[in-house]
Amino acid sequence: MVIENIKKLLVDMGAGSTLLTTVTLLVFIAICAVAAYHITKFLLGIVEKIVVRSATEWDDDLLTPKMLRAVSLLAPALVVAWLLPQCFETAKSVRVLHLLTSFYIMWTVVMIILIFLGNLYEALARRPKLKAYAVKGIFQMFKLIVIGVAVIIGLSMIIGKTPIAILTALGASAAVLMLVFKDTILGLVASVQLTANNMVRKGDWIVVPQNGANGEVIDISLTTVKVRNWDNTVTTVPPYSLVSNSFQNYAPMQSSGGRRVSRAIYVDVNTVRFCTPDELAELRRRGWLEGVSESESADMVNLQLLRNYLDRYLGRHKEVNSSLTYMVRQLDPTPSGLPLQLYFFTTTTEWKAHERIQSDIFDHIYAIVRYFGLSIFQTPAGRDLLPRS
DSSP states (O other), X not given: OHHXXXXXXXXXXXXXXXXXXXXXXXXXXXXXXXXXXXXXXXXXXXXXXXXXXXXXXXXXXXXXXXXXXXXXXXXXXXXXXXXXXXXXXXXXXXXXXXXXXXXXXXXHHHXXXXXXXXXXXXXXXXXXXXXXSOOHHHXXXXXXXXXXXXXXXXXHHHHTOOHHHHHHHHHHTHHHXXXXXXXXXXXXXXXXXXXXXXXXXXXXXXXXXXXXXXXXXXXXXXXXXXXXXXXXXXXXXXXXXXXXXXXXXXXXXXXXXXXXXXXXXXXXXXXXXXOOHHHHHHHHHTTTTTTOOHHHHHTOBHHHHHHHHHHHHHHHOTTBOTTSOOEEEEOOOBTTBEEXXXXXXXXXXXXXXXXXXXXXXHHHHHHXXXXXXXXXXXXXXXXXXXXXX
């Protein structure tokens, strides 16, 4: 109704020229678009204040000022798209303007969706319970899908054909597209598998031998997994290599409450024998034969007594997790001696503390072995071959 009144007013004023009428209507549309932008911006400003004052955090993360500005840019385009058919009887006269408006609307909608996906990812990344999950690749996948759909719709508007026809044409060249975007497609599928199967998260300690990676995962995206090695270098690993090949993840160990130690000392076989009465008396005086009677110890081998002592020592050690498996056992003899393996878990998974605990335990073992009449095997050095003075 307003448009008809404007046209009638132009005729009554003698402005019957087609060019003048067109210019006047375009100015009117422009004024309406600008007014719609400022009104929308004002209303969204009120929404922004409400969001800031609300107690919840999700609205602050999703309805950011950048998001609201993008929404305000959509209002004038919608007004122009609605007024053009109302002001002009023939679409051909303003076909270019209508096409540009459609492109602008599509670009604004895509920008709003991309900003929303980015805000949602940032919101998830800030949540302690969710930030460890490898969702970055999934959000990148959604962004690629949105951009791909927008490109197809844009092409359909330019050439005047339906998106189905463009998809059909692209299907004929699918082999070429798969070759060009091979890494992206493989990364897309691998990222979904990594997330769905919970194979790796940010912060996990992983070892990928074929890629030379040994450290903490700092980023998981659609095409790369970044690992900060313990020497502070960064190794970039393709996600599909983690899916197609094996890798080691230490995260379950860190959450289990214990870190394993599986290490052996090599005993000189020539020193394995029955203990003398004097040695047994000294060991009993020191309290190292607890639980072994005098009759039993008389027929026991020194290595057996050492194993019994070490088993009790590990069970009582305050920094050994006794709720997990621990044992002292012999392995097959080697040219370097008889391996006596200690298998246990420390109470901490922190690297430095773990190394200190196992070093302290083996320091004690090396110092106590001689009291059982045993010797640690060691390849002779030059000074060992010199005559003793």
